[in-house]
Amino acid sequence: MRYAIYFTPSAGDPLSKVAANWLGRNVFSGAAVKTPVFRSFEPDEIARLTLEPRRYGFHGTLKAPFRLNEDITERELLSALMHFASSAVPVTIPRLEVAALGHFFALVPDEPLPELDQLANDIVVAFDRFRAPATDAERARRRPETLSISQLRNLEQWGYPYVFEDFRFHMTLTGRVEEKDRLRVARMLDEFFEPVLSEPVEIANLALFVEAEPGAPFEVHSLHPLAVPLSPGSGPGSGTRAGRKESA
Template identity: 85%
Template sequence: MRYAIYFTPPAGDPLTKVAANWLGRNVFSGHAVKPPAIRSFEAEEVARLTVEPRRYGFHATLKAPFRLDESLTERDLLSALMHFASSTGPVTIPKLQVAAIGHFFALVPEEPLPELDQLANDVVVALDRFRAPATDAEKARRRPDSLSISQLRNLEQWGYPYVFDDFRFHMTLTGRVEEKDRLRVAGMLDAFFEPVLSEPVEIANLALFVEAEPGAPFEVHSLHPLAQPALTGAGRKSA
């Protein structure tokens, strides 16, 4: 079994529902969702675009999937995650937008948010003791030949290349999109998600996801509410 600490909106959030419709799976129930009918896009093409993100479910990575250290238990992880969440304030993303990240598309904040980056940093550090060291095979799957020096260092120390200065908050919508198709896919995604991108997104919980066995779809195990601002003291406003 592997665990991951992600952000995902609550089950009833309009963004969650639209994303489940796009990806073809509800990450809370695990149930398949009827694929959307999109003009000029066949259902099979949408299914191909969403194969990889469908397995992981709609989320933003804060701590990438990891095996639990053998000296610790799921109960230990849950206790630490609840404690961390209860002492950490929420972060509001004023607006998300569709953007290309390399060869795939995702929802990303319209503007940089240092407090969001800090939240991700804190999650990585605070809960790293629960992560079993990455195996050589796990490291190889990150394609180390394609990584920068800092990403390689992150992979060795934290088990994941894209943390700290290499972190970028994103909620993945597609797998690899060929260059010739990117303008068409970008326009379609803009139109599909536009109705739910006008409102701010509050990161008010941390989600524990689980992968029951290798290759199985990730599902929400539990949501852990972040503290209300009044409970976080006089330090950072939210992080």
Template identity: 85%
Template sequence: MRYAIYFTPPAGDPLSKVAANWLGRNVFSGAAVKPPAIRSFEPEEVALLTAEPRRYGFHATLKAPFSLDEKFTERDLLSSLMHFASSVAPVTIDRLHVAALGDFFALVPEEPLAELDQLANDVVVALDRFRASATETERARRKPESLSISQLRNLEQWGYPYVFEDFRFHMTLTGRVEEKDKLRVARMLDAFFEPVLSEPVEINNLALFVEAEPGAPFEVHSLHPLSVSPLTGAGRPKKSA
């Protein structure tokens, strides 16, 4: 069993519904969703584009998948997650848009948002005690030879390269896309998601996702509302040195 702490919109949110249609799976129920009919894209091509993100479900990573340290139980993790979520304020993203991040596509904020980066930092620090140390196999999967110095340091200390200064909020839509196909895929994704990208997105929950066994699809275990008013919110935990 592995756990991850992500953001995903509620099941009834229009963005969740469109994303489930695109990825071909409902991350709340685990049910398959009929692939979309897209002009100039065969269903098999869409299935290939979405194969990797389909397994993880529609989400933004706040704390990457981890095994639970043997000192703790799932109930311990849930209790701490609920307490943490109740102590921090929601963050609003004015607008998401489709962007290429290296060789894959994702939804990202149009403008940097310091409050969102801080929330991600806080999640990493506040809940890291529940994470079992990564195995050599898990570490190798991150391809340490390709990482920067700061990313290697993050991998060693926090179990994931892309935290703190290396974090970028994103909601993955595709696996690897060949350079020759990027413009075509970008235009298609812009058109597909445009109807649900005109409204702000409120980061108003922390979602606990679970992977029941190695290689199994991740599913939502529970959503935990962020419930402190931004005007009266308590202080946040800080990144350790």
């Protein structure tokens, strides 16, 4: 079994519903979702575009998938995640936009957010003690021959190339898109997601995802709300969600 610490909106959030519709799977229930019909795309083309992100589910990576260290239990991981979440502050993304990241498309913040980068940095460090060392096969899947020096260093130290200076928050929408198809894919995604991109997105929880066995779809195990800062003049019982756990 592998675990990952991601952000995903709550099950009832409009963004979650639209993303599930696009990817063809509900990451909370694991149920298949019928994908829409697009005039310029055949159903099998949409299925190919979404094959890889469908397995991982709609998410933004904060701590990439890892196996637990042999001396660590799931209960200990959950306890640490609840404790961390209860002391972390939510981050608001003013607006997401569709962007091409290399050969794939994703939703990304439309402006730099140092507080989001710092949250990701803190999670990488705080939860690395739970991660079993990467195997040779796991390292090979990251295609080390394509990585920069800093990414190789990250892979060796943290088990994932894209952390710290190499981190960019994104919520993956497609697998590899051929260059000849990128313009029409970009137009389709812009049109499809536009209705839910006008509102800010609050990263108000950390989601523990699980992969039950190699190659299985990732699903939400539990959501862990981040601490809500008390407003000036408010006191105990004023609505803080610190320490609560919402199971999916």
